[in-house]
Amino acid sequence: xxxxxxxxxxxxxxxxxxxxxxxxxxxxxxxxxxxxxxxxxxxxxxxxxxxxxxxxxxxxxxxxxxxxxxxxxxxxxxxxxxxxxxxxxxxxxxxxxxxxxxxxxxxxxxxxxxxxxxxxxxxxxxxxxxxxxxxxxxxxxxxxxxxxxxxxxxxxxxxxxxxxxxxxxxxxxxxxxxxxxxxxxxxxxxxxxxxxxxxxxxxxxxxxxxxxxxxxxxxxxxxxxxxxxxxxxxxxxxxxxxxxxxxxxxxxxxxxxxxxxxxxxxxxxxxxxxxxxxxxxxxxxxxxxxxxxxxxxxxxxxxxxxxxxxxxxxxxxxxxxxxxxxxxxxxxxxxxxxxxxxxxxxxxxxxxxxxxxxxxxxxxxxxxxxxxxxxxxxxxxxxxxxxxxxxxxxxxxxxxxxxxxxxxxxxxxxxxxxxxxxxxxxxxxxxxxxxxxxxxxxxxxxxxxxxxxxxxx
Amino acid sequence: xxxxxxxxxxxxxxxxxxxxxxxxxxxxxxxxxxxxxxxxxxxxxxxxxxxxxxxxxxxxxxxxxxxxxxxxxxxxxxxxxxxxxxxxxxx
Numbered sequence: 001x002x003x004x005x006x007x008x009x010x011x012x013x014x015x016x017x018x019x020x021x022x023x024x025x026x027x028x029x030x031x032x033x034x035x036x037x038x039x040x041x042x043x044x045x046x047x048x049x050x051x052x053x054x055x056x057x058x059x060x061x062x063x064x065x066x067x068x069x070x071x072x073x074x075x076x077x078x079x080x081x082x083x084x085x086x087x088x089x090x091x092x093x094x095x096x097x098x099x100x101x102x103x104x105x106x107x108x109x110x111x112x113x114x115x116x117x118x119x120x121x122x123x124x125x126x127x128x129x130x131x132x133x134x135x136x137x138x139x140x141x142x143x144x145x146x147x148x149x150x151x152x153x154x155x156x157x158x159x160x161x162x163x164x165x166x167x168x169x170x171x172x173x174x175x176x177x178x179x180x181x182x183x184x185x186x187x188x189x190x191x192x193x194x195x196x197x198x199x200x201x202x203x204x205x206x207x208x209x210x211x212x213x214x215x216x217x218x219x220x221x222x223x224x225x226x227x228x229x230x231x232x233x234x235x236x237x238x239x240x241x242x243x244x245x246x247x248x249x250x251x252x253x254x255x256x257x258x259x260x261x262x263x264x265x266x267x268x269x270x271x272x273x274x275x276x277x278x279x280x281x282x283x284x285x286x287x288x289x290x291x292x293x294x295x296x297x298x299x300x301x302x303x304x305x306x307x308x309x310x311x312x313x314x315x316x317x318x319x320x321x322x323x324x325x326x327x328x329x330x331x332x333x334x335x336x337x338x339x340x341x342x343x344x345x346x347x348x349x350x351x352x353x354x355x356x357x358x359x360x361x362x363x364x365x366x367x368x369x370x371x372x373x374x375x376x377x378x379x380x381x382x383x384x385x386x387x388x389x390x391x392x393x394x395x396x397x398x399x400x401x402x403x404x405x406x407x408x409x410x411x412x413x414x415x416x417x418x419x420x421x422x423x424x425x426x427x428x429x430x431x432x433x434x435x436x437x438x439x440x441x442x443x444x445x446x447x448x449x450x451x452x453x454x455x456x457x
Numbered sequence: 458x459x460x461x462x463x464x465x466x467x468x469x470x471x472x473x474x475x476x477x478x479x480x481x482x483x484x485x486x487x488x489x490x491x492x493x494x495x496x497x498x499x500x501x502x503x504x505x506x507x508x509x510x511x512x513x514x515x516x517x518x519x520x521x522x523x524x525x526x527x528x529x530x531x532x533x534x535x536x537x538x539x540x541x542x543x544x545x546x547x548x
Contacts, residue, residue, distance in 0.1 A: 356499070357498060357499070384506055385518075386502040386505065386506065387502075387505070387515070387517035387518045388498050388502035388517065389498055389499060389502045392499070392502050392503060392506060394506075417476055417477075417478070418478070421477075421478060426499065427499065429477075431473075431476070431503040431506070432503070432506055432507075433476070
């Protein structure tokens with residue numbers, strides 16, 4: 001494969017066709033090149049080369065072109081099937097919906113669409129498009145991550161899906177780790193980026209820290225896109241000797257705000273990696289990228305036109321507003337920012353605010369404080385419903401392993417409560433503080449803000 | 458095995474006092490929650506969450522919105538005894 005070939009594909013193929021054309025071009029030039037490593041870091045690891053993946057695209061494009069369904073809902077378990085279905089649907093001009101497990105209930109909104117699984121066959125039962133049917137360019141339907149409420153379906157054009165992919169030669173042929181769900185906006189960005197540029201998509205067998213670390217080392221992954229929660233867990237719990245052998249060139253954080261201590265720890269653990277933080281939402285796509293290794297973004301970005309015509313501003317309560325172009329309206333992001341020195345730093349999501357007896361508590365502030373206590377590796381703060389005070393601040397902490405000398409789980413828990421009482425208003429101090437073995441995350445890899453299910457004795 | 462209701466309530470109150478940096482003390486059913494034990498609304502809310510964990514019921518989240526009045530430890534014992542019995546009947 002030469003750079004010229006891929007550049008021509010990217011320049012000439014329209015966005016809906018681009019993935020299928022790129023896969024075929026790479027398969028033609030380097031058929032045996034690894035496209036995807038699945039179950040990486042585990043005993044059932046297997047690899048799929050570009051020739052096999054392109055053949056899957058061909059097969060499904062033929063089937064979907066013949067059946068002409070109104071749209072295709074992907075219900076494949078295998079990443080390679082999902083990629084092949086999406087690429088073939090783009091090329092065949094058929095809309096495609098990629099739904100994560102927790103968004104499957106929304107498939108009812110797409111009841112005329114045809115469901116396709118790993119068999120890559122198009123069932124005859126689905127409705128076909130009437131001749132002359134046209135609902136605009138083929139598009140992709142994804143579900144929002146549901147960070148702050150139930151997931152909802154969002155329709156995006158292929159241009160938008162592929163807009164953030166970096167196609168210059170320096171991005172070709174790299175190993176990309178996929179720790180996100182492949183059906184999520186963030187996950188789609190990773191596999192599309194990797195496969196458009198002849199890269200090696202590395203899908204770990206499990207998301208536990210040791211398996212992820214083994215996948216990074218064994219498959220020589222160069223790029224780790226992850227949420228701060230996933231990176232924090234990797235740094236806190238993965239085998240140190242494995243981590244020290246990782247050859248990461250870049251870490252791209254997104255989905256949540258990255259705090260200063262995490263960025264410092266990541267720099268220390270992966271001194272050769274460039275660390276950037278992407279601010280993006282499923283609705284807006286990528287808005288901006290911070291590459292200076294510091295939390296938040298430069299204060300002077302506010303109110304000034306940024307590359308791409310984007311303007312940032314804030315509401316009086318600190319909610320970040322994004323204007324995508326001069327003639328479009330401000331979009332409220334739900335993210336709260338506050339000025340600290342020469343930076344705006346993220347203080348939490350508006351919907352995460354916990355209301356205790358009428359007073360507001362930002363969970364992130366409490367989490368940052370808990371994580372600063374000796375012996376605590378990670379923390380999650382959420383609102384526990386209460387009939388008396390509306391909500392109570394509740395927290396879960398993960399302890400470092402091994403514990404610092406002379407400390408016990410109970411002494412660390414007590415120290416955490418003392419630290420909170422010393423720095424927070426009384427209503428902000430966690431009233432429920434549990435020691436857990438791992439922090440609950442959403443399927444998008446973010447720290448969950450939902451209460452734990454009540455256990456009945 | 459489920460703890461006895463008075464024991465569960467005494468344990469929950471002692472946990473609240475401990476977690477908020479106050480000294481542990483005996484809990485008796487005649488004690489006034491606010492005056493004798495110094496429990497404020499946050500303390501009471503915490504006690505109720507802890508009791509939901511140990512006894513499996515929250516009588517203050519009644520579907521009809523009725524909120525039982527409680528002033529003493531004994532009032533809490535009555536409310537929880539009734540709620541636990543009612544939950545047992547339903548199951």
